[in-house]
Structure formats: structure tokens, C-alpha cells
Amino acid sequence: xxxxxxxxxxxxxxxxxxxxxxxxxxxxxxxxxxxxQQFPGEGPALLISIRSVSDKKEDGxxxxxxxxxxxxxxxxxxxxxPGDSATYFCAASPYQGGRALIFGTGTTVxxxx
Amino acid sequence: xxxxxQMPRYLxxxxxxxxxxxxxxxxxxxxxxxxxxxxxLGLQLIYISYDVDSNSEGDIPKGYRVxxxxxxxxxxxxxxxxxxxxxxxxCASSSGTGINERLFFGxxxxxxxx
Numbered sequence: 710x711x712x713x714x715x716x717x718x719x720x721x722x723x724x725x726x727x728x729x730x731x732x733x734x735x736x737x738x739x740x741x742x743x744x745x746q747q748f749p750g751e752g753p754a755l756l757i758s759i760r761s762v763s764d765k766k767e768d769g770x771x772x773x774x775x776x777x778x779x780x781x782x783x784x785x786x787x788x789x790x791p792g793d794s795a796t797y798f799c800a801a802s803p804y805q806g807g808r809a810l811i812f813g814t815g816t817t818v819x820x821x822x
Numbered sequence: 823x824x825x826x827x828q829m830p831r832y833l834x835x836x837x838x839x840x841x842x843x844x845x846x847x848x849x850x851x852x853x854x855x856x857x858x859x860x861x862x863l864g865l866q867l868i869y870i871s872y873d874v875d876s877n878s879e880g881d882i883p884k885g886y887r888v889x890x891x892x893x894x895x896x897x898x899x900x901x902x903x904x905x906x907x908x909x910x911x912x913c914a915s916s917s918g919t920g921i922n923e924r925l926f927f928g929x930x931x932x933x934x935x936x
Binding site: 813 | 865880924926
């Protein structure tokens with residue numbers, strides 16, 4: 710059973726557009742949600758994260774929107790650039806730790822110039 | 823410089839051979855992980871190590887074992903490799919716990935079992 714789901718599996722946008730990546734989860738004890746970015750041939754790296762006490766987290770062109778009631782969150786990439794082409798993983802963790810991050814299956818974003 | 827190093831980057835083995843994947847980190851992190859990544863399946867957790875000789879199974883441990891004799895070094899061992907173990911393997915170490923956790927990944931080892 711996939712506890713963290715992501716959609717779409719892949720996404721193509723034009724340079725300058727906004728890419729929207731979706732994530733949902735099952736376990737109501739999850740309250741920390743990092744997003745990891747992975748370029749081809751490399752390992753994932755932390756991009757941005759949000760705690761469940763917040764409904765929005767912004768870092769430059771990357772914004773997480775969080776809806777605790779619906780157990781959904783999304784990552785918005787505004788003014789998408791070709792260098793944003795990568796796979797993005799949503800992950801979840803309970804506050805107490807002691808349990809490994811649970812990763813979604815990822816969304817591959819391609820930004821066309 | 824915070825770094826997780828994996829060796830080798832590429833490996834080709836025949837079915838039934840033993841495989842050793844090695845991982846090192848220079849951050850003195852206590853917790854380290856082994857994941858495998860397959861298309862459409864994302865990152866699947868194989869093993870966690872909380873410190874030297876303190877290892878726990880992840881979600882897909884069957885066919886794998888691990889060794890951690892030094893805090894900075896974590897090995898993944900495949901005894902008698904199978905073709906369905908062809909994958910990209912990532913090692914990670916983590917700082918913090920819970921809401922403060924951040925994983926640092928290596929570049930991965932691409933393993934092909936023929």
C-alpha cells in the first residue's frame with residue numbers, strides 16, 4: 710500500500726509556466742513533508758519542506774501548499790526554467806521521528822525552452 | 823564538505839555472484855540508509871542503520887544484508903544476486919530526526935545482474 714501518492718507521473722511545461730505537482734498521504738500522524746529534487750545521474754537532494762502547522766511554504770520560485778484536512782499538498786514551480794527539469798519526490802514523516810521518511814513514487818518534470 | 827560517497831558507480835554481475843556496495847559519509851551522522859530506485863516505484867527502503875552494529879530492516883530487505891562496523895561506513899551485500907535486483911541503489915545519511923531530518927544522498931550505484 711502506497712502511503713504517499715504523487716501525481717502526475719510526468720509533466721511537461723513550457724519555460725515560464727507554472728508546474729504543479731500533487732501529493733497525498735494516508736497517515737494522519739505525518740506532520741513533516743519534505744520535497745526532494747533529483748537530477749539525472751545524481752541522488753535526490755532536499756529542495757523545500759513544510760510542517761503540518763503551516764499551510765504554505767515559499768522558497769524562491771518553489772512553493773508548497775498544504776491542506777491538512779484533505780491530506781493533500783502540492784509543489785508549485787513558478788516561472789519554470791529548463792534547469793528545473795528533474796524528478797521531484799514528496800516524502801512524509803511523523804513528528805517524533807524514529808521512523809524513516811516515506812517517499813512517493815515521484816513526478817518527472819520536463820521544462821521545454 | 824558534506825558528502826556521501828558510493829562505490830562503485832556502475833557494476834555488472836552475473837546471477838548467483840555476490841555483490842558488495844559500499845558507502846561512506848564524512849558528516850559523522852549516526853543514521854544511514856540503503857534505498858533502491860526503480861522506474862515507477864520511487865525510492866524503496868532496504869535497510870536502516872542507527873549506528874555501528876545497530877541495523878533494522880526496511881520495507882524490502884529480502885535478499886539483502888548490511889554491515890556497519892564504523893560510523894562513517896555502511897555496506898550493502900547481495901549474496902547470490904538475482905536478476906530482479908538489477909536497480910539503482912542509493913545510500914543516504916541523515917542529520918536530525920523527525921521534522922528536523924534531512925537526508926544526504928550519494929550519487930548511486932547502478933547494478934545490472936545478468
